[in-house]
Amino acid sequence: MTEGILTGEGVLLDSRPASFASRLLAGLLDVLVLGTVVIGIVVVLGVVAPELDEQTGQALLVVALVLVMVVVPTAVETLTRGRSLGKLAAGIRIVRDDGGPVRFRQAFVRALTGVGELWLTLASVALITSMVNDQGKRVGDILAGTYAVRVRGAVRTLPPLTMPPPLAGWARSADMGRLPDGLALSVRQFLGRAATLHPASRVAMRDRLTAEVARYVAPPPPPGAPPEAFLAAVLVERRDREYASASRAAEAARAEAQALQRLPHSVPDPVD
Structure with a gap:
């Protein structure tokens, strides 16, 4: 890359x-x-x-x-x-x-x-x-x-995020507010290039982002959880919840559209 x-x-x-x-x-x-x-x-x-x-x-x-x-x-x-x-x-x-x-x-x-x-x-x-x-x-x-x-004017493809197994159970039960788009983007970019950062810059940025994200999550992660794993778990769980919510909304919209197409009073639809 x-x-x-x-x-x-x-x-x-x-x-x-x-x-x-x-x-x-x-x-x-x-x-x-x-x-x-x-x-x-x-x-x-x-x-x-x-x-x-x-x-x-x-x-x-x-x-x-x-x-x-x-x-x-x-x-x-x-x-x-x-x-x-x-x-x-x-x-x-x-x-x-x-x-x-x-x-x-x-x-x-x-x-x-x-x-x-x-x-x-x-x-x-x-x-x-x-x-x-x-x-x-x-x-x-x-x-x-x-x-x-x-x-360079190119778009860099960041590696996909995966849920850290030790934090999967905590993430499913945690109450997560919606992260501001700018904060979510900063966390995503940080996780994508953390390995290439200078160690001091990596620690400083990690601690700052962890403190900001923690304000939108309750309860806090288990003691001893690595900060970068915490950030990844929040983003992955946030992504999965938003995808599930969007899927439910799309399914409800399809069901409503089908119901609107039917004739009233249980009269069957005409067959072409």
């Missing part, structure tokens, strides 16, 4: 860092987009500036620069989970060092650092740092704990 990082959108990421050329292309495209925004702001300021005093104009200019250099890049990377327009076109994504999606903190650190290493130095610092770093990181990536990976 091809190894990689599976995102919440079901996209397989190459675990290897993106090439310098891909990052350079993505950066140039992003600069082109932001440059277009800057030109638009300059045009607007040129129209309204004659009607404003000098101090107000300078304040608007500072706000515009902060918006373009920090606010917009932070918002885009946070909302798209590391995929700006340039990165989307180049087929790369920014992820955390543990393979997870970037959050606001990482995006903000990258954008704030980019003011110095990208804008004020015309990207010379970022280019040099990316060329000498093994993972192609720029200074913002080093401070934020992120790097760029390639997106």
Whole structure:
């Protein structure tokens, strides 16, 4: 099976860092987009500036620069989970060092650092740092704990889950609430790639997911049950119960449809 990082959108990421050329292309495209925004702001300021005093104009200019250099890049990377327009076109994504999606903190650190290493130095610092770093990181990536990976655009088939035999009896009798779709997806992805994770990341993610899932299950699993076995048992039992419920609903719908097709008062249906 091809190894990689599976995102919440079901996209397989190459675990290897993106090439310098891909990052350079993505950066140039992003600069082109932001440059277009800057030109638009300059045009607007040129129209309204004659009607404003000098101090107000300078304040608007500072706000515009902060918006373009920090606010917009932070918002885009946070909302798209590391995929700006340039990165989307180049087929790369920014992820955390543990393979997870970037959050606001990482995006903000990258954008704030980019003011110095990208804008004020015309990207010379970022280019040099990316060329000498093994993972192609720029200074913002080093401070934020992120790097760029390639997106293969494929869907990874996860191995099927099976019920751990020691927990089968407990799972059948346990009261399980419906797990949020996002939590169920996170657990499923974790179980599918747990063996490939760094031991420390595996333990941390396992404990966090176990604590979240435990809120929807009562009673708790038997003492000494492995956390990953507990997670697998919950997902398998949840899947089996939902399948049984859907089967019963489909059977009831078929029976109702057959009843509606019959004539009333026990009159037999006509024979063709």
